[in-house]
Amino acid sequence: MTNDLSTARPDTFLLGGDLPVRRLGFGAMRLPTGTFQGPPRDPGTGVAVLRRAVELGVNHIDTAWFYRRGTVVANELIRKALAPYRDGLVIATKVGPLLAADGVPRGEAGPGELRRLVEENLDTLGLDRLDLVYLRVGGMGGPGGEPVGERFAALAALRDEGLIRHLGVSNVDAAQLAEARAIAPVAAVQNSFHVHDRDDPLLAVCEQSGIAYVPFFPLGGGHRPIDAARVERVAARHGASAAQVALAWLLSASPALLAIPGTGSLAHLEENMDAARLRLTEDDLAVLTG
Ligand SMILES: NC(=O)c1ccc[n+]([C@@H]2O[C@H](COP(=O)([O-])OP(=O)(O)OC[C@H]3O[C@@H](n4cnc5c(N)ncnc54)[C@H](OP(=O)(O)O)[C@@H]3O)[C@@H](O)[C@H]2O)c1
Structure with missing residues (x-):
C-alpha cells in the first residue's frame, strides 16, 4: 500500500509505508508542564487528556522521554492512560537531547548514548519496539547544519536489531535529511512550521x-501568537477559533503533513480535534498566506 497524495485532503497518512495514522494527532510535550520551565501539571488531567484524545480518534501521539517536569513524565502518563495499547495506536518518540540537572533538555547525546535513550523510552512506555524514533538535533533556533550521519547510523543499527520500526529526523535542513536518507529510510521529518512560519523547503521534499x-x-x-489579524479574520468567517484555523491551514498545506497540537487542557483538546471538520476556502487560504 502507498499513500495516495492526489486527494484534496485525506484524513489519514501511511507512516513509513505501513502505519495508517489520522493526520490530526496529539503532541504530549504540554502534559507535564505548560511552558518549558513552568510548574508540573496535574497528572490526572494529563491521563484524562490522553484518553479523550484517543476516544476522539487520535492514533498518533508524539512524545519524548525528556518531556517531564518533576515527577510528571509524559511517557509514564501515556502508559498509565493507554496501556495495554490498542492496535493501530502509533507512538512516536525522539532521542538526542540530554536532560540537565534542572530538568530542562540541554546538550546532545553522542552515538554511543542513543541505545540508552531508546531503552529509556521502551521502559517508560512499556513497549518492546518503538513505532517511530526521531533523531532530534540542534538547538531551538532552527537546524544547525551539523553532521547527523554517525548518530543516525547508530539508530539505524537499533532499528535493524528490532527495537525501532521507523526512523525520523527532527530540526534538520535539506542536507541533513539527505545525509540520513543515505544511511536508512526516513519515515518522518519533524521541523518547526505553522501558519506564520511557512518557509521550510522540506515540506515539499517530504511530500514528493x-x-x-x-x-x-x-x-x-x-x-509565537497565531491569533494575528489574518487568522482572526478567517476564524470569524467560520465561527471558529484561531487555533482551529491554524490547524485547518496545516492540514490543507500538504497531504503528507501530520498535525500534533500539544495541550494539557481538555477544553483545548476538544477544540483542536474539532478543527478536522473545518474546510478552508481558496479565499481563506489567500487571506492566511497573503
Ligand atoms: N522536535 C522538537 O524539537 C519539538 C519541539 C517542540 C514540540 N515538539 C512536539 O510538537 C508538539 C506540538 O508542539 P507544542 O505543544 O510545543 O506547541 P503547539 O501545539 O504549537 O502549542 C501548544 C501551546 O498552545 C496552547 N494551546 C493548545 N491548544 C490551544 C487552543 N485550542 N487554544 C489556545 N491555546 C492552545 C497550549 O496550552 P495548553 O496546554 O494550556 O492548552 C500550549 O501552550 C509537542 O507537544 C511535542 O510533541 C517537538
Missing part, C-alpha cells in the same frame, strides 16, 4: 518522497 512532515509548534508553540 512519501515522508511524513510533522511540524512542531503547530500552534506557534504558545509563544
